[in-house]
Amino acid sequence: MFRQAAYDEPLIRDMRSGTTYRVPGEHTETPEIPDSLVRKEINIPNVSEYDVVRHFTRLSEMNYSVDTGIYPLGSCTMKFNPKYADVMASWSEFRDVHPLRPQETVQGNLRIMYELQEYLKAISDMDAVSLQPLAGADGEFTGISIIRKYFMDQGTDSERREVIVPDSAHGTNPASAAMAGYDVVEIPSTPSGTVDLDALKSVTGRNTAAFMITNPNTLGIFDGGIAEIARIIHEAGALLYYDGANFNAILGITSPGLMGFDVVHFNLHKTFATPHGGGGPGAAPVGVKKFLEKYLPTPIVEKNGDFYSFKDVGDKSIGKIGPYYGSFMVLLRAWAYIRYHxxxxxxxxxxxxxxxxxxxxxxxxxxxxxxxxxxxxxxxxxxxxxxxxxxxxxxxxxxxxxxxxxxxxxxxxxxxxxxxxxxxxxxxxxxxxxxxxxxxxxxxxxxxxxxxxxxxxxxxxxxxxxxxxxxxxxxxxxx
Ligand SMILES: Cc1ncc(COP(=O)(O)O)c(C=O)c1O
The missing domain is CATH 3.90.1150.10 (Aspartate Aminotransferase, domain 1)
Incomplete structure (x- = not known):
């Protein structure tokens, strides 16, 4: 049920033994390409470099971006992305590092990842963070998969079949819950745009795995009933999921941990300095409370003395959610942005x-x-x-x-x-x-x-x- 990257094997060996790395020449087999998929004729326009440059320059001039003007696209947090973070991401020390380099040769990169995990823990009041998911929706899928794995361990997965979402939810919330194998139950909002507590109570019970919300919600309203919501959900034995797409409203003021959430994803590409649009690039680290740490995607980064290394999360981990360690360049920008501010x-x-x-x-x-x-x-x-x-x-x-x-x-x-x-x-x-x-x-x-x-x-x-x-x-x- 959980996605596994095709190239998991050599990487897992690397993490566990600390000695085996994929080296050039080790995996040299050329995959068989079915004849029907082999291109017989190449039909590429025959154009000069001059034409190509003009074509793409013209296209770029047709584009509108956060660097061109105001871009108040609700729910997308299209804010100006500071150029110092882009400049850092262009440095070859970061740009040209192969993900399978021996860990002792990439201590600086690992330190950045470790520190970002720590910063995100502090910002969210969560106990552990994985940097791996590659977009908000991917973070949601990861978080909900963690919740599912938890209930599998509890032996109640067959009973807890439902994820509740409010009718103001972003479309990816019900989609992620459905992808993780859940039935989605939608509840109405009150006229003031907050969660209708009676409606929530009426659908919460032994069948509930989780309630997914963002606070403030997509109407820009902070739901003051969040403590009561957490009580209702936890009393039913279910978990509370925080869609962190709207983090730009609460930095340093409150946090999902304080509000009673168990799992959260961050859209680094909204709040933390990465250009956002056209479906990517993105990064959505997932934070969890202590009791869910063992289910995080593997690996996470740990620090022993002055040495940074990948730590295998262990047998309970939901596995890998994407290749390698996440969108490193996005993580780097977020680290720089947090340090700067x-x-x-x-x-x-x-x-x-x-x-x-x-x-x-x-x-x-x-x-x-x-x-x-x-x-x-x-x-x-x-x-x-x-x-x-x-x-x-x-x-x-x-x-x-x-x-x-x-x-x-x-x-x-x-x-x-x-x-x-x-x-x-x-x-x-x-x-x-x-x-x-x-x-x-x-x-x-x-x-x-x-x-x-x-x-x-x-x-x-x-x-x-x-x-x-x-x-x-x-x-x-x-x-
Ligand atoms: C409230 C909310 N949740 C989740 C998402 C999904 O994030 P992503 O586009 O990174 O998959 C968005 C994206 O716009 C959002 O606004």
Whole structure:
């Protein structure tokens, strides 16, 4: 049931004996490629370097990124990624290290991994951390697999078949639970956007393995009922899973450990300085309370005296969740970011992110109704409903003004939702310009609105046709 990397064997031998390494020439067999898959004819465009450089430069100029302008894509924490971390990741001492190098020759890299484990433990108030998972969804799958392995050990896996999620959950939560073999039970939120405790009580019981939530949630609301939620879940013998995608709101202020969670994943590519988008690159270390440490993916990094080494987690480990040790370059950036800011700096990040969110909400809430009246944390969800425009119209207007729109039509529980996460790295000038543009979008006549965007490379697409009749060819990309 658990994924195992195909190249597990030599690595496990390495960890256990401390002496066996895969060396060039040791694995020289050429895999058999079925004839049907062997390319008979190579059809690569015959172009000069000059053409290729121009092609990719032109494409890069069509791109919009956090380095270009404000990118308040709710739930994605698209904040500016400091360049010192990118510069470090470009150093050959890190970039060119082979993952199977003898451990005594990569002590610096191992030290960084060890220290990052320790920092993440301190930030989350968890007892042990694995750096291996490669994205938020991968962290969720890892965490839920750990929970499943725990219940297998308890002998109650056949009974505890359900994972509960609130209806505000990110789609990866139920998907990860289903991938780990669970039935998913969804519960409604209260009108104020928090967990409906009665609904939670009514579905929690001997069948429950875990409750997965993020706090603050995807509406940007901190659920003050979290202690009661933890009590309900733990009294039923189930475990509490923290989706750490919204960590940007709580750094140094509170933590999943304090809130009563048993397992957490961190989206390093959101909160901790890695460019995020296009499906990667990512890293989502998983933290657990002591009683779950033995189930973590193997290996983790330990320190004995001044020596850093990989430690085999042991027979109870869920195994390997990805090749080698995780996305090292992402881990490195996160380490650098945490060192740069320190404890107080991290707390200041969250306080500023929350301040920026609430400032923007105040600027636009006269026209765009917020999902509810609570103070928002890292993000705010407003509705375009009642403005005379759709969320789509407002988003297309923003594109024409050279700004990235917010996430729209999610979460599904808010009509015409616009989910805005401005982060701490946006200036007041940018916040004001964004608020002004959102408000100005409402003043346009319907015909102009419907024709937007007109300033972008791709104008308004027929979304129904794009979904039903998608056609992507080389020629289309060029035209
Ligand atoms: C609340 C929440 N949970 C989980 C995830 C999944 O993370 P990833 O995209 O790294 O797989 C996201 C991603 O946007 C998210 O916003």
């Amino acid at each position: 320190g404890r107080d700096g991290l707390e200041a990040i969250s306080r500023r992110a929350v301040l920026n969110t609430n400032y923007l909400e105040r600027r636009i809430s006269g026209s765009f109704r917020p999902s509810n009246n609570s103070i928002k944390k890292h993000e705010v969800v407003v509705s375009a409903s009642g403005t005379g425009k759709t969320a789509n119209d407002v988003a297309k207007y923003l594109l024409d003004m050279g700004m990235h729109p917010p996430t729209i039509y999610f979460p599904l529980i808010v009509k015409e939702a616009m989910m805005i996460e401005v982060t701490e790295t946006v200036s007041k000038k940018d916040l004001d310009a964004y608020a002004d543009a959102m408000l100005a979008s409402l003043k346009e006549d319907a015909k102009t609105s419907a024709s937007r965007p007109v300033n972008t490379k791709v104008t308004r697409i027929d979304e129904v046709r794009a979904a039903r009749d998608l056609e992507l060819t080389w020629n289309d990309i060029h035209s």
